[in-house]
Amino acid sequence: MKKGLLTFVALLALAVPALSACGSDKSAASSDQQTGTAIKQVMTANLRGEPYTLDPAFASDTTSYWVIDHLYEGLYRYSQNGDISEGAAEKVEVSPDGKTYTFTLRPEMKWSNGDPVTAHDYEYSWKRVLNPQTAAYEPSALYYIQGAEAYNTGKGSVDDVQIKAKDDRTLIVGLKDPITYFPKIMMSRAYLPVNKKVVDADKNWAAEAKGIVTNGPYTVESWDHNSQLTIAKSQRYWEKEKVTMDTVHFKMVNEATTYYQMFKTGALDLIDSLPIDVIEQEKEKEEYKSFPDYSIYTYTFNVEEKPFTNAKIRQAFSYAIDRDILTKNVTKGGQLPAYGYTPFGVKTPSGKDFREEVAPYYQFDPVKAKQLLAEGLKEEGWTELPPITLKYSTAENHKKIAEALQEMFKQNLGVPVKLENQEWKTYIDTFKQKNFQIARMGWGGDYLDPLAMLELYTGKSSRNFTNWANPKFDELIEKAKVEQNEEARMKLLHDAETILMQDMPVIPVYFNNENYLNSKKIEGIRFSVTGTPDLRWAKRVAE
Structure with missing residues (x-):
């Protein structure tokens, strides 16, 4: 476990953008220094897929959130x-x-x-x-x-x-x-x-x-499904004079190599989830932005689907993952191996990061993985595992991670795993309907606190799709919600995380690190550790 990587203060600092192009400028237009002509405040970003919904009551994914956060x-x-x-x-x-x-x-x-x-x-x-x-x-x-x-x-x-x-x-x-x-x-x-x-x-x-009515800084100007969504500055927003970016076009290009090339040719001003193969060559460039994110990349079990009804079998799959190899050789984007569920980023009264206050819950151990698998099979009276399908949403990077896990499960457990991918909107429905044995997902806290991560898995959480519930875990979370002593509150949250990691309804894979390419022509984007890039104060400074 790496020490001293992220602190609460450091993460907050990363939430502050380069503000040089924002300031108190009342005009949404800037001027080209050579010609003196106004520069249209228009930019193009990439959503990578169709938003699941733009109704905030039903939104559950970062693709939808990125648009919604600008509308309401x-x-x-x-x-x-x-x-x-x-x-x-x-x-x-x-x-x-x-x-x-x-x-x-x-x-x-x-x-x-x-x-x-x-x-x-x-x-x-x-x-x-x-x-x-x-x-x-x-x-x-x-x-x-x-x-x-x-x-x-x-x-x-x-x-x-x-x-x-x-x-x-x-x-x-x-x-x-x-x-x-x-x-x-x-x-x-x-x-x-x-x-x-x-x-x-x-x-x-x-x-x-045409049907969407908003109260935020932007309205939806047009929506060509699965192709492009355009938002425009609302002329009725109470603080419209401080919104510097007039128009944002969101493309929906899912293939990483394609949207990377679009950025390189100027067709896109902002992209995330860079193709893994180009990260090394882009790291030293001015356009490259890298930020730790208060979120985690996971694979979720449905604990009512065999063979993952057994906790030891779930644990075996976790011990079979070499997270160091995965983050160094597969993802390559600065992600940190996750040996617990709560990410780095919250400093506690002890002066340490919450993640650093406890030892890793598990590490790569193929011998222990096989032992736990054998014990789980014996407990269930099974001689072999049923067929297992691992599901993930269609994207080049997700595919590479799924293929790496598939190989690790084969090599370290002797378990063949079938892969199945689905387009994002279909995948979201599949996940919400709990139609999976094991499926890719992730979670980011709405705010910097372990509670924002752990509360997801209470039995009454509407966002818990594992079918897992543990009364003791729920009790600890409820106590943590109202505990006024911060040291005692953190102890309750650590105890809750321990139960989560013992029962293992979800496999933590890595803590996210967001990688972007941000055109030098666009300044002032607010990148955040707890949310999507805020574009309202962005400003085009050159054509």
């Missing part, structure tokens, strides 16, 4: 320097007991269709996510609110949910317990608003550009 604004938002600050809320008051938040909305907030943004929109949107009939992706993100969980699970009434619009500009939210980090929790996309009138009028309102 919550009561809080990330500021230009990466801090969590007031967004649609002009003022926030917290009761002395820490359980009641009163939000006052900005009077100038407008939807892109001209409707005022009101507290009623937020009440409607959050309760829509909680409505069990909605089947939203992330209702459990709102369970901190009094009455929310009971309503979402069919055990309570919507009238008991403590989300109340007192008037058009005042939203009152009552929490079950005092949560000092509630603003961080609210960075989840489940807290984003939608326009009630628009949603109620058409259940497919988010399927095409």
Whole structure:
């Protein structure tokens, strides 16, 4: 385990962009120094695939999030320097007991269709996510609110949910317990608003550009499915004069070599997930940007699908992976081998990183892997494993990783594994329907805290697709949510992670390191360790 690699402070520093092109310039246009003519503030990035949805209630993937984060604004938002600050809320008051938040909305907030943004929109949107009939992706993100969980699970009434619009500009939210980090929790996309009138009028309102109404810095100008999506600066956004990038074209090119060549020829201004074979030659160039990311690359088990109903067999597959070889020789992008679930990046009261406070939970050990496999087979009364299919989403880099794991399982366990890939939108549905034995996925925290990573695997989490649940794990997470002593809270989270790693419903593979190529013609992109690149303050400085 490498020591001292990332600290909380260092990660926060990485959230700050090069701001030289942003400043207080009121104009979205810059001038070419040679000709004096205005430079159109237009850029082209690559999504790599079709967004699963642009309705924040159902979004679950970074492809969708990248667009959504530019379209909608919550009561809080990330500021230009990466801090969590007031967004649609002009003022926030917290009761002395820490359980009641009163939000006052900005009077100038407008939807892109001209409707005022009101507290009623937020009440409607959050309760829509909680409505069990909605089947939203992330209702459990709102369970901190009094009455929310009971309503979402069919055990309570919507009238008991403590989300109340007192008037058009005042939203009152009552929490079950005092949560000092509630603003961080609210960075989840489940807290984003939608326009009630628009949603109620058409259940497919988010399927095409013309139906999408937004309250954030951008609107959807056009959407040519599976080809290109274009967003344009909203003229109704409350802070539009500070949005420097007028138009962003998102291409949807999934083949890494192709979008890399498009960047090299100037057809793309920003790409991520560089082809593995070009990383070394690009590392020393000015366009290359590399940032540790508070996220993890995993393979998820369905613990109700044989043979992964047995914990020892799940552990065997983890011990069979040589993560050092994988990150050095396959991914090559600065990723760190994951010997636990929670990434580097959170400094604790001990002065250490959370990840460094405990020894690795497992390391590459083919002898132990085979031993655990044999024990698991014996426990189940099996003489051999059933056929195993490993699923992954179509992408060149994911394919190379899947092929490397396939070979490791064969060499180190003697287990043949079939590979199956699917295009992104189909794959997301497959994963959510739990139609897999073992499948590629990953997770990034909405905020810098181990809770943002570990809470995913509670039995009541709407984002837990493993079919795994452990009452002791759930108890520790619930205690950690309300523990006010930071040292004690970290101890609870370590204990919870230990249970997760012992039961192994998910294989941590590596901690992500994001690699980008950013054109020298575009400055001011805010790269973040907890989210997608923020393009609103970007600026084209040359044609």
